Structure formats: structure tokens, C-alpha cells
Amino acid sequence: MKDYYKKSLALHKKHGGKIELKSKVSLRNRDELSLAYTPGVAAVSMEIGKDNKKAFEYTLKKNTVAIVSDGSAILGLGNLGPYAAIPVMEGKAAILKEFAGVDAFPICLDMQDTEEIIKAVKQIAPVFGAINLEDISAPRCFEIESRLRAELTIPVMHDDQHGTAVVVLAGLINALKLRKLKKETAKIIFNGAGAAGTAVTYLLIKYGFKNIVVCDSEGAIYEGRPGLNKEKQQLAKVTNPNKIIGKLAEVIVGSEIFIGVSKAGLLTSEMMRTMAKNPIIFALANPIPEIMPNVAKLAGAFIVATGRSDFDNQLNNSLGFPGLFRGALDNRIKQFDDKIFIRAAEAVAKFVKKPTPDKILPNMFEKGLVKAVSKTVY
Amino acid sequence: MKDYYKKSLALHKKHGGKIELKSKVSLRNRDELSLAYTPGVAAVSMEIGKDNKKAFEYTLKKNTVAIVSDGSAILGLGNLGPYAAIPVMEGKAAILKEFAGVDAFPICLDMQDTEEIIKAVKQIAPVFGAINLEDISAPRCFEIESRLRAELTIPVMHDDQHGTAVVVLAGLINALKLRKLKKETAKIIFNGAGAAGTAVTYLLIKYGFKNIVVCDSEGAIYEGRPGLNKEKQQLAKVTNPNKIIGKLAEVIVGSEIFIGVSKAGLLTSEMMRTMAKNPIIFALANPIPEIMPNVAKLAGAFIVATGRSDFDNQLNNSLGFPGLFRGALDNRIKQFDDKIFIRAAEAVAKFVKKPTPDKILPNMFEKGLVKAVSKTVY
Numbered sequence: 001m002k003d004y005y006k007k008s009l010a011l012h013k014k015h016g017g018k019i020e021l022k023s024k025v026s027l028r029n030r031d032e033l034s035l036a037y038t039p040g041v042a043a044v045s046m047e048i049g050k051d052n053k054k055a056f057e058y059t060l061k062k063n064t065v066a067i068v069s070d071g072s073a074i075l076g077l078g079n080l081g082p083y084a085a086i087p088v089m090e091g092k093a094a095i096l097k098e099f100a101g102v103d104a105f106p107i108c109l110d111m112q113d114t115e116e117i118i119k120a121v122k123q124i125a126p127v128f129g130a131i132n133l134e135d136i137s138a139p140r141c142f143e144i145e146s147r148l149r150a151e152l153t154i155p156v157m158h159d160d161q162h163g164t165a166v167v168v169l170a171g172l173i174n175a176l177k178l179r180k181l182k183k184e185t186a187k188i189i190f191n192g193a194g195a196a197g198t199a200v201t202y203l204l205i206k207y208g209f210k211n212i213v214v215c216d217s218e219g220a221i222y223e224g225r226p227g228l229n230k231e232k233q234q235l236a237k238v239t240n241p242n243k244i245i246g247k248l249a250e251v252i253v254g255s256e257i258f259i260g261v262s263k264a265g266l267l268t269s270e271m272m273r274t275m276a277k278n279p280i281i282f283a284l285a286n287p288i289p290e291i292m293p294n295v296a297k298l299a300g301a302f303i304v305a306t307g308r309s310d311f312d313n314q315l316n317n318s319l320g321f322p323g324l325f326r327g328a329l330d331n332r333i334k335q336f337d338d339k340i341f342i343r344a345a346e347a348v349a350k351f352v353k354k355p356t357p358d359k360i361l362p363n364m365f366e367k368g369l370v371k372a373v374s375k376t377v378y
Numbered sequence: 379m380k381d382y383y384k385k386s387l388a389l390h391k392k393h394g395g396k397i398e399l400k401s402k403v404s405l406r407n408r409d410e411l412s413l414a415y416t417p418g419v420a421a422v423s424m425e426i427g428k429d430n431k432k433a434f435e436y437t438l439k440k441n442t443v444a445i446v447s448d449g450s451a452i453l454g455l456g457n458l459g460p461y462a463a464i465p466v467m468e469g470k471a472a473i474l475k476e477f478a479g480v481d482a483f484p485i486c487l488d489m490q491d492t493e494e495i496i497k498a499v500k501q502i503a504p505v506f507g508a509i510n511l512e513d514i515s516a517p518r519c520f521e522i523e524s525r526l527r528a529e530l531t532i533p534v535m536h537d538d539q540h541g542t543a544v545v546v547l548a549g550l551i552n553a554l555k556l557r558k559l560k561k562e563t564a565k566i567i568f569n570g571a572g573a574a575g576t577a578v579t580y581l582l583i584k585y586g587f588k589n590i591v592v593c594d595s596e597g598a599i600y601e602g603r604p605g606l607n608k609e610k611q612q613l614a615k616v617t618n619p620n621k622i623i624g625k626l627a628e629v630i631v632g633s634e635i636f637i638g639v640s641k642a643g644l645l646t647s648e649m650m651r652t653m654a655k656n657p658i659i660f661a662l663a664n665p666i667p668e669i670m671p672n673v674a675k676l677a678g679a680f681i682v683a684t685g686r687s688d689f690d691n692q693l694n695n696s697l698g699f700p701g702l703f704r705g706a707l708d709n710r711i712k713q714f715d716d717k718i719f720i721r722a723a724e725a726v727a728k729f730v731k732k733p734t735p736d737k738i739l740p741n742m743f744e745k746g747l748v749k750a751v752s753k754t755v756y
Contacts, residue, residue: 008418009436015402017438021481022400024393029743030687036396037469037696039665039686042453044465049458058387059464060395060484075420079426082504086437087422091415094401098398103399106438108504120501125495126486230555233667287417295438296682309408318415324609353393365407 018090019105056129056332065104065325066128067092068121070112073137073160073195076286082108085135092134092321100322101372102329104132108192112275114140118147125152125241132321132330133158138195139231147267149335155328157336161199163317165326166341167183167199167361168259168282169207170348174355175280175303179256183208187255187276190214191248191290192231192262193221200259205238206338207345212239213255219247221323249274256280264288269299303357312358319348319364323373331378343376396468396677397475398482434710436506443482444506445470445701446499448490451538451573454664457694460486463513470512470537470699471733478700478748482510482708492518496525503530508706509698511536516573517609527713533706535714539577541695541702544719545739546578546637546660547585548726549693552733553658553681557634561586565633566653567618568592569626569668570640571599571610578637583616584716585723590617591633597625627652634658642666656680662693681735690736697726701751708756721754 012018025036034040048054055061071085089106096102096354109120117140121131131154133145141158148156157163163229176183188209190201193216201214214235216220221228222243223236244251248266252258253274259282260267267283267290281296283289286307293304293311305313324344328336349355362369390396403414413420421539433439434755449463467484474480487498495518499509509532511523519536526534535541554561566587571594577673579592592599592613599606600621601614622629626644630636631652637660638645645661645668661667664685671682671689683691702722706714727733729740729750740747 004412004418005421008413008421011403011413011418012422012436016440017436017442018401018403019402019438020402020441021471021475021483022398023396023476024398025389025396025472027472027476033473033696034382034687035386035389036472037466038453040382040389041465041469042455042665043383043386044390045452045455045462048457048465049452049462052459052461055461055464058390058395060397060468061464063393063398074423074427075416077420077423077427080423081430083430083433084423084427086433086439086505087426088415089421090438093399094403094405094414095411098401098405105399106505107502109501110504111501116501120498123487123489123498124485124502126488127464127484183547204748287420309412318411341722355670 018087018094031218046077055126059127060103061104061127061129063098063101063329064128065102065130065132066107066108066121066124067104067132067134068109069133069135070109070117071135072112072140074135079137082110089134092132095318096322096325099318099364100326100374102322102325114143115303118151121148122151125154128154129181130154130325131156131229132325135160138198139229141195142198142231153334155333155336157324159317159321160195160196162203162336162341163321164261165200165203166320166324166345167315167317167348169342169345170319171282171305171313171360172204172257173345173349174352174360178355178357178360179278179280179302181256186211186257188212188250188257188259189252189255191258191260192216193235193268194261196261198231198235200261201235201239203338203341207342210372211241213244213251214239215248215251220244220251255292258282260284260290262290265290269295272296272299272301281305281317303360305360313360315362316364317359319361319369320344320373323370324377326370327374327377330374333377340377344373347372347376390465396465396472416567433504437505438481439505439507441479441481441707443474443480443508443510443707444485444499444502444504445482445510445512446485446487447511447513448487448495449513450490450518452513457515460488467512470510474700474703477696477742478752480700480703482692492521495522496529496669499526503532506532508532508703509534510703511712513538516576516697517607519573520609531712533711533714535739536573536704537695537699537748538573540581540719541699542639543578543581543704544698544723545693545695545726547581547720547723548697549660549683549691549738550582550635551723551727552730552738556733556735556738557658557680559634562588564589564635566590566635566637567626567630567633569636569638569644570594571613571745572639574639576609576613578639579617581716581719585720589619591629593618593626593629595657598622598629636660638662638668640668643668646670650674650677650679659683660693681715681738683738691738692741693739694742697724697739697747698751701748702755704748705752705755708752711755715718717754722751724749725754
């Protein structure tokens with residue numbers, strides 16, 4: 001990691017950031033300037049002035065996404081503020097362009113109030129064709145996303161929630177097939193009830209999973225547990241059908257699937273040995289997973305996936321968001337919804353021609369993946 | 379004009395806007411991705427988290443300007459709103475990149491309240507190295523600019539005010555020399571007291587002009603004129619030293635210089651004939667000037683400048699703003715001020731090696747102009 005850190009600092013310093021703007025039109029002489037700028041551009045302004053929707057035809061709005069963060073939950077680093085968010089948002093913008101041809105620009109907001117963020121995003125929306133919310137902490141992210149979806153006329157997606165959900169579901173679809181489990185009966189223990197954990201859980205339920213128990217640091221979430229916030233009360237209503245109670249080590253007994261979006265080292269070999277035989281382990285904490293793949297394998301794991309590129313089965317949002325935004329812009333969708341996310345997950349899963357326990361997901365460099373996902377966004 | 383309009387609409391439709399984002403780093407494999415994005419980028423976020431100023435070294439902030447508009451005063455078209463502003467801001471961004479290597483991104487705000495605009499610009503500021511306010515109507519633009527200058531730590535410039543002021547002063551410097559007039563004694567009639575008119579007047583006074591009379595649609599502005607707004611009361615205090623009263627046609631008598639930032643056709647041959655001999659006429663209304671150059675010449679004009687590219691002496695902001703923002707970023711200035719604008723105007727004037735009545739200004743395609751201006755921004 002140290003080596004990556006040093007090299008990354010050097011790379012960022014050398015270039016002074018990772019993205020730049022570029023003119024798509026030539027400006028070599030007065031005539032060209034008269035078309036791209038005054039007086040010619042007045043015609044374009046007048047057309048759009050009569051019908052704002054024309055901005056989708058005549059301006060960058062057609063192909064441009066805002067990547068919006070307040071820096072409150074940057075990677076696994078926590079609340080480092082909007083300035084520290086810039087390099088992450090730039091990285092995301094670089095990926096969107098290189099992999100999906102989407103123009104994206106970082107909007108890093110110098111405040112962290114829910115209502116203020118909603119207002120600011122609505123105020124800057126005219127230039128953009130879609131909004132990618134990013135690295136905004138839970139539970140504020142839920143309210144911000146749902147309000148913006150209701151109040152804006154362009155699609156809005158919090159990638160930490162739904163990008164993750166799409167890729168986890170894609171991985172699960174292939175894992176279930178290999179392990180010969182059924183979504184209706186498989187028992188899933190979920191560790192972590194933040195933005196990602198919550199969104200993945202809801203998508204899995206929508207997809208048809210019936211027996212999910214979500215744990216936070218207190219243990220299993222169940223209806224009536226004292227001190228649950230509004231979001232966890234909602235979650236309790238649709239999960240944990242048998243109302244089991246206890247810490248992770250107690251409730252994991254007999255389950256077939258563990259999904260962690262929590263912290264390094266929270267899953268032990270001992271816990272794993274109490275699970276059903278040949279369990280499926282998605283240990284997604286970054287950069288250090290809940291259990292290391294070699295340890296999990298030794299403890300009997302049939303399939304292990306992590307967020308890391310240096311192990312098999314990397315489960316990374318980058319498999320989802322480039323195609324999701326490409327499709328949202330191309331098809332001018334009104335809004336993202338669960339049907340889109342399920343179709344996208346199925347497309348990612350199907351993209352692996354012959355899944356094996358060491359290859360349940362494509363990698364983002366495989367040609368055609370972005371297109372396969374973007375086609376499902378309608 | 380019709381031909382320009384048709385061609386411009388076609389150009390904008392063909393490209394779907396004029397600017398795009400581009401990655402400056404290569405993302406062809408996992409290793410490259412690990413430096414530009416996770417896990418490597420975490421090091422950059424942590425560095426910036428400790429010291430926000432490091433964003434100037436490691437991110438796009440180093441070279442990126444926000445072009446902010448609320449669409450309340452688009453070109454000469456009026457208040458068409460933020461969507462109609464997009465193509466103009468994109469054109470400006472394209473010019474900044476092509477001529478000065480500055481990355482600029484349009485922020486078109488979906489509201490027009492002064493306090494809300496100030497707040498929004500402060501909220502989005504982290505990503506940017508400077509702010510270019512654009513096409514915001516007077517008098518709100520004055521308050522917005524001065525407040526943002528006081529409350530932000532990056533330079534802020536309303537180009538309609540100061541970009542215009544720099545270029546008008548540059549043209550005047552050469553015109554005075556050719557016409558053998560002195561700034562201390564030359565009598566200037568200014569027609570138009572909006573954003574540009576007000577800013578140009580103040581810069582000319584700062585430069586040393588002593589006898590300026592500003593007219594609005596009611597005629598000369600003077601101290602004590604009933605119904606003046608706050609901004610015009612201020613203007614009245616520092617202009618019109620002889621307290622002359624009357625409509626443009628009355629007060630223009632005997633003046634040596636006319637500067638119009640008003641409306642098509644407001645200056646007639648009859649008025650011109652009452653001016654001092656061989657007057658200097660800057661007829662800057664766009665796209666149709668206060669008087670057409672051939673008519674002005676017939677009525678005795680020594681020098682005529684307009685905003686148009688199809689006549690001699692085009693007086694266009696594009697001579698100023700690319701170099702002003704290039705310099706502001708390169709030299710990390712704290713704030714723009716009148717000293718910078720005067721030095722910039724002198725640099726533009728000096729860039730014309732041998733000024734003649736038909737060539738008082740360089741054209742923006744001349745090599746070295748941006749550099750000459752940017753050097754004065756310190």
C-alpha cells in the first residue's frame with residue numbers, strides 16, 4: 001500500500017489533477033469563433049430560452065454528469081471534507097470518460113447539511129444530464145437521494161448505494177448458481193448497515209431473497225430493537241423474518257452467505273466454521289477485508305470475493321456505474337429504479353460466460369461490459 | 379446574422395455542446411487504476427485532508443475556473459434563464475482552453491436571488507482556482523462580486539464588468555495617443571450605466587480620467603438627480619464634475635470621446651457633429667452598435683471601435699479574460715484589483731506595435747497576447 005501511496009502522490013502532483021476540459025470545436029479564426037461564440041451562439045441561447053429541454057441537444061448537458069460529494073464519507077477514510085474529496089471524484093470522472101465516454105465533473109460542496117445539499121444540487125442541475133452522488137455519509141445520503149429523485153427531472157444515483165448493490169447482486173447470482181442455492185431459501189448474514197449495506201439489502205429483497213439478517217455493531221437488527229434510527233427501523237421490517245437476536249458470532253450460525261460491508265477482520269475462522277458447509281463469503285471492507293481470502297478458504301469457503309484488485313473475484317463499483325450512467329444519458333431515462341438495477345446486475349452476471357468459484361464477475365477491462373450494462377438502463 | 383445563426387445551431391447540434399472532459403492519466407490496466415483511483419488516491423485525500431491548500435497541487439483546482447451565470451443578462455438577449463446561458467458559458471470555456479490553456483466549467487444556477495447566488499458559489503468553490511462571473515444583470519452583479527471577493531479565498535472577476543473595462547481602457551490608451559488627447563482633460567460621454575458602463579467608468583477614473591459624464595436612458599447622471607439607485611448615486615459622486623444636466627443629445631456637445639455600452643442606433647450623425655472635432659467613438663452595443671462605423675466616419679469620427687469582428691477595431695473581452703485568468707491561476711493571486719486591470723490594459727495597448735486609427739487593438743489570434751496580459755496579473 002505504501003508504494004501505491006507514494007506513486008499516487010507523485011502522479012497527482014505531476015499532472016496537477018487528473019481531468020481537464022477540452023474544446024470539441026475548432027477556434028482557429030474569426031469565422032469559427034463567430035459560430036461557437038458571439039454572434040452565432042445567440043441563436044442557440046434563444047432556442048433554449050424558448051424550450052429548456054433543447055439544452056439536451058445543443059449543450060454539454062447531453063453527455064455530462066455531476067459527481068457530487070460533501071466529503072463526509074471518503075472511501076474508508078471518513079469525514080475529511082470537500083477538498084479531500086476532489087481527487088476521488090476526479091478519479092471517478094476519469095473512469096467515466098475512459099470506460100464509458102461520459103463527461104463528468106466533480107462538484108465538491110463546502111457544507112454538510114442535508115437540506116443545503118439538496119438545494120445546491122438542484123441549483124446547479126441545469127448543466128447536467130444526470131447526478132452521481134458520491135461519498136456522502138449515511139443516513140443523510142438516503143434522504144438526499146430520495147428527495148433529489150423526486151424534485152429533479154434528471155436521473156440521480158448514489159453510487160455507494162446502488163453501484164455497490166448492482167455488483168453484489170451480480171456476484172451473488174453467479175455464486176448461487178455455482179453453489180446450487182435458491183434465493184428464496186438461502187440464508188444471508190449481512191454485516192454493516194451503512195449506505196452500501198442498506199441499499200444492497202433492499203435490492204436483494206426486491207430480487208427475491210427472503211432470509212436476510214442485517215447486523216450492525218450491536219448485532220442483528222430486528223423489529224423493536226431499542227434505539228434503532230428511522231432507517232434501521234425500516235430495514236428491520238423487511239429483514240430478519242425469524243426475529244433472531246444476538247451478536248454476529250451468534251446469528252451467523254447455519255447461514256450460507258456472509259456479506260460484509262463493515263470493517264477489517266470482523267469475520268473469524270471460528271465464526272465461519274459455524275456457517276453451513278461451503279459458505280459464500282463476500283468480504284468487502286476496503287482496503288482490508290473482513291477476512292483475508294486465504295484464511296476464508298482454509299476455513300471452508302466455497303467462494304470468496306473482496307473489493308481488492310489483487311485477489312480473485314474483485315467486487316468493484318466500476319463494473320456498474322460507467323454502464324449505468326452511459327445508459328441513463330443515452331436513453332434519457334426519467335429516473336433510476338430497482339428494475340434497472342436488477343437488469344443491470346443480471347447483465348453483469350451474464351457477462352461471465354463460464355462462471356467458476358474464482359471468477360464470478362467480469363473485470364472492468366473486458367470489452368463490451370459497459371455496453372451490456374447500458375442497454376439495461378431504460 | 380441569419381447565416382451565422384443557422385450554422386451555429388447546426389454546429390452545436392452536431393457536437394452536442396462544445397466542451398468535453400478528458401482524463402490526463404492513463405487507465406489501461408489495474409496498476410494504473412490503482413494509482414489514479416483506489417487504493418492509491420487515498421493518500422492524496424489524506425494529504426489534502428490535513429491541509430486543504432494542497433488541493434492546488436494535487437487536483438484540477440490548480441488550473442480550473444468556474445464560469446458562473448444565472449442567465450439573467452445573456453449577451454444582449456436579456457433574462458433567458460440558466461439553461462439558455464449554457465452555450466455561452468461553454469463558448470467561454472472553449473476560448474479559455476484554446477487560447478490560455480485554462481480549464482473552465484460552466485455553473486449555470488437555477489435561481490436569481492443575490493444572497494442565494496453568493497451562497498451557492500461559496501458552496502461549490504472547493505474545486506475551483508478562480509471564479510468568472512458572467513452574464514449576471516446589474517445591479518445584482520456588483521453586490522455578488524464584491525461579497526464573493528471578500529468572502530472567498532480565490533480570485534473572483536465579473537468579466538462583463540472588468541474584462542470590458544480592461545479592453546476599453548486599452549483601446550482608449552492608444553486612441554488618446556493617436557488623437558493627442560490627455561486623460562486629465564479629455565471629455566468623455568458614456569452612454570449606458572449597466573454592469574459594463576459602471577465598471578469601465580470606475581477603471582477610467584482610477585487610471586486618471588477626470589471628466590466623464592455617464593448617461594442612462596434619462597440622460598446625464600448627476601448628484602442629486604431624483605430616483606437614482608444606490609449604484610448610480612455612487613457613480614454620480616465621482617463623475618460629471620461640472621454637474622451638467624440633460625439628455626444625451628444635449629450633454630454630448632463639445633465632448634471628445636463617446637463610449638456606448640447601450641443600444642443600437644442611440645448615437646446619430648447630428649449628435650456627433652456637435653462633439654469636438656475628430657471625435658473618438660466606441661460604439662459597443664452588440665450585435666448592432668450605437669452608430670455604424672461608416673456613418674460615424676462620414677460624420678467626422680477620427681477613430682471608431684465596435685464589438686464586431688467584421689469591422690476594424692474590434693473591442694472584445696476575449697482580448698482580456700484569457701490572459702487575466704491564466705495569470706490569476708499561474709501566480710495564485712489573492713484577488714483581482716484595479717491595479718491589475720490597469721496593468722493588463724496597458725499590456726494590451728502596448729501589444730499593438732504601431733497603432734493607427736484603424737488598428738488601436740490587437741486581435742485575439744495574435745501570438746503572445748495572452749502571455750503579455752497574464753504577466754501583469756500579480
